[in-house]
Amino acid sequence: MDIAINTGNSRYQVDKNGYYGRFGGAYVPEMLYPNVEELQTKYLGILSDPSFQQEFEALLQDYVGRPSPLYFAKRLSEKYKANIYLKREDLNHTGAHKVNNTIGQILLAKRLGKHRIIAETGAGQHGVATATVCALMGMECVVYMGSIDIERQAPNVARMKMLGATVIPATSGSKTLKDATNEAIRDWINNPVDTHYILGTAAGPHPYPDMVARFQSVISEEIKKQLLAKTGNAHPDYVVACIGGGSNAAGAFFHYLDEADVKLVAVEAGGKGVHSGFSAATTQLGTIGIIHASKTLLMQTNDGQIVEPHSISAGLDYPGIGPMHAHLYETGRAQFLSATDDEALAAAYELSLLEGIIPAMESAHALAKLKDLPLNTDDVVVVCLSGRGDKDLDTYIRHMNK
Amino acid sequence: MQNRIDQLFAKKQHGVLNIYCTAGFPQLNDTLPVMTALQQHGADLIELGMPFSDPLADGPVIQDSSTKALQNGMSIHTLFEQLAGFRERIHVPVILMGYFNPVLTYGVEAFCAKCAETGIDGIIVPDLPMAEFEADYKPIFEKYNLHLIFLVTPETSEARIRKIDSLSKGFLYAVSSSSTTGKDKDMNDQQAYFERLKKLQLTNPVLIGFGIKDKATFDTAASYANGAIIGTAFIKAIEHSKDIDKTVQSFISGIIQQ
Numbered sequence: 001m002d003i004a005i006n007t008g009n010s011r012y013q014v015d016k017n018g019y020y021g022r023f024g025g026a027y028v029p030e031m032l033y034p035n036v037e038e039l040q041t042k043y044l045g046i047l048s049d050p051s052f053q054q055e056f057e058a059l060l061q062d063y064v065g066r067p068s069p070l071y072f073a074k075r076l077s078e079k080y081k082a083n084i085y086l087k088r089e090d091l092n093h094t095g096a097h098k099v100n101n102t103i104g105q106i107l108l109a110k111r112l113g114k115h116r117i118i119a120e121t122g123a124g125q126h127g128v129a130t131a132t133v134c135a136l137m138g139m140e141c142v143v144y145m146g147s148i149d150i151e152r153q154a155p156n157v158a159r160m161k162m163l164g165a166t167v168i169p170a171t172s173g174s175k176t177l178k179d180a181t182n183e184a185i186r187d188w189i190n191n192p193v194d195t196h197y198i199l200g201t202a203a204g205p206h207p208y209p210d211m212v213a214r215f216q217s218v219i220s221e222e223i224k225k226q227l228l229a230k231t232g233n234a235h236p237d238y239v240v241a242c243i244g245g246g247s248n249a250a251g252a253f254f255h256y257l258d259e260a261d262v263k264l265v266a267v268e269a270g271g272k273g274v275h276s277g278f279s280a281a282t283t284q285l286g287t288i289g290i291i292h293a294s295k296t297l298l299m300q301t302n303d304g305q306i307v308e309p310h311s312i313s314a315g316l317d318y319p320g321i322g323p324m325h326a327h328l329y330e331t332g333r334a335q336f337l338s339a340t341d342d343e344a345l346a347a348a349y350e351l352s353l354l355e356g357i358i359p360a361m362e363s364a365h366a367l368a369k370l371k372d373l374p375l376n377t378d379d380v381v382v383v384c385l386s387g388r389g390d391k392d393l394d395t396y397i398r399h400m401n402k
Numbered sequence: 403m404q405n406r407i408d409q410l411f412a413k414k415q416h417g418v419l420n421i422y423c424t425a426g427f428p429q430l431n432d433t434l435p436v437m438t439a440l441q442q443h444g445a446d447l448i449e450l451g452m453p454f455s456d457p458l459a460d461g462p463v464i465q466d467s468s469t470k471a472l473q474n475g476m477s478i479h480t481l482f483e484q485l486a487g488f489r490e491r492i493h494v495p496v497i498l499m500g501y502f503n504p505v506l507t508y509g510v511e512a513f514c515a516k517c518a519e520t521g522i523d524g525i526i527v528p529d530l531p532m533a534e535f536e537a538d539y540k541p542i543f544e545k546y547n548l549h550l551i552f553l554v555t556p557e558t559s560e561a562r563i564r565k566i567d568s569l570s571k572g573f574l575y576a577v578s579s580s581s582t583t584g585k586d587k588d589m590n591d592q593q594a595y596f597e598r599l600k601k602l603q604l605t606n607p608v609l610i611g612f613g614i615k616d617k618a619t620f621d622t623a624a625s626y627a628n629g630a631i632i633g634t635a636f637i638k639a640i641e642h643s644k645d646i647d648k649t650v651q652s653f654i655s656g657i658i659q660q
């Protein structure tokens with residue numbers, strides 16, 4: 001395992017100004033400039049330091065339990081008449097891919113001399129993963145979470161508290177992930193010296209999208225090796241991942257970005273239907289603008305007010321996507337699909353019954369599109385199973401009798 | 403015509419009072435009555451906030467005023483409609499303050515053109531970074547004689563302050579402490595920073611903002627700079643006002659002696 005450092009001159013990777021094509025940048029108020037600039041100037045140096053890499057790799061292996069298995073899903077494959085592999089990020093410690101990033105960022109925060117950590121969370125997975133690494137390192141942890149999400153992801157709130165974190169409800173706007181992120185950014189403005197903000201997805205001001213993608217790139221690095229060992233070919237026909245801000249997708253796509261024979265499929269949350277007014281399908285409903293200090297695609301009104309999205313899944317309930325994904329969308333390098341709440345629920349039930357794996361509501365969106373891909377019997381498909389469904393049991397049970 | 407902000411600082415270098423209010427707040431059509439009262443009762447400069455759904459640099463009071471204004475139906479289009487012809491009555495410099503996304507969506511050039519046509523003198527966009535401004539937008543602002551006013555904070559390095567000073571026009575907005583708007587941080591802790599700013603002998607006038615809420619804080623700030631900016635305290639004052647003119651009069655007379 002190592003963090004991707006040399007990414008060459010890929011046209012899909014960040015450029016020296018922090019942009020992916022016309023997307024990206026760091027549209028931060030001056031109050032945040034010193035923090036963001038410190039990260040921009042130091043992150044690559046820290047990530048490429050051998051002692052950092054050693055520590056990162058050791059924790060991923062012994063604490064997170066990596067490499068996560070690449071599992072051939074036999075019955076799912078029979079159903080969809082293709083060779084479907086699941087990248088089991090759900091088996092990581094804390095139950096999702098989010099921990100890959102929080103391990104990386106807590107080690108970075110230590111090297112920056114910070115001792116207070118803040119984070120935003122939607123589904124609570126990133127909050128739990130942050131609270132976990134803070135406990136591990138003995139750092140103070142404050143997590144902002146939308147008050148609606150606090151209700152729908154109660155088990156994760158309890159976990160964060162047990163891990164010693166303070167969970168602060170975000171009560172503004174739509175009271176979900178967007179607003180939790182606003183509150184985290186405001187906290188950072190008010191605590192510029194001692195605090196590191198562990199942003200949980202491949203969004204936000206440069207260098208976050210790139211930094212998070214690099215920490216998550218371990219996902220595709222492992223897929224390559226595992227697939228080669230299992231099939232004799234490191235390149236699948238498809239890599240499919242759900243996308244909220246885009247961190248698990250960025251990690252699953254990372255080492256395939258410049259491999260044209262691998263089709264990349266990102267699945268957004270269609271909510272109650274893309275044109276129902278209750279959706280989070282950013283590429284279909286969005287236009288270019290600035291959200292959380294990044295120039296990217298986002299859902300907004302004609303007057304430039306950010307729209308409140310909807311998804312059954314708290315982790316995908318976000319009105320933007322990270323700038324790398326906006327660029328992948330615009331260049332056509334990745335295909336963007338959307339799955340509705342109902343499709344995702346059905347896919348979650350299907351995986352549970354066919355494979356004995358209860359997926360996270362978010363990951364179920366990726367699974368839901370297997371039925372829409374034009375698959376041939378010899379196609380190899382890797383689905384990033386970004387997390388497990390324990391946190392979603394309430395939602396699942398509520399829909400069980402419908 | 404010389405920019406009104408420059409005209410102001412040419413005749414007044416001390417105790418300049420800039421008051422911030424959110425457009426369309428507390429009621430949609432209060433924008434002009436508030437501005438008229440501000441001029442009438444002694445504000446030297448008016449900073450009008452264009453409400454945004456996600457005001458990252460603002461504390462709860464200004465956030466709530468923004469939410470309220472949006473609920474009232476305020477938008478950039480509506481604001482320009484309200485402001486049409488306002489220069490017949492209002493002569494003090496007026497600055498629009500807002501986040502970059504609505505301006506970008508409106509179109510930066512269209513926005514600047516409309517500002518010039520309406521009689522706006524300057525713009526504050528806290529989340530438009532200096533580098534992007536310089537690379538993409540500076541000539542547009544200059545073409546329309548609009549001053550873009552940048553922020554500096556206690557954490558801004560001297561080299562960067564000098565760079566910001568060279569790109570800023572009108573005045574520099576010195577944020578009193580690293581915080582969102584409306585935080586009560588102790589002004590005495592900031593005096594070393596104010597002192598440092600003063601010693602830099604910057605080319606632009608300096609107004610201090612964030613946390614200025616009464617006569618004492620205004621006087622302290624004004625003793626180190628050309629004046630100060632009041633936002634949150636004013637929003638609180640007019641939030642439930644039954645008589646805008648009276649409220650503004652008593653608010654301002656509490657800050658400055660006429």
Ligand SMILES: Cc1ncc(COP(=O)(O)O)c(C=O)c1O
Nearest residue numbers: 125244245246247248315386387
């Ligand atoms: C299991 C799981 N998958 C996916 C996501 C979406 O985030 P991202 O798009 O950053 O991978 C989340 C976010 O909370 C999550 O918990």
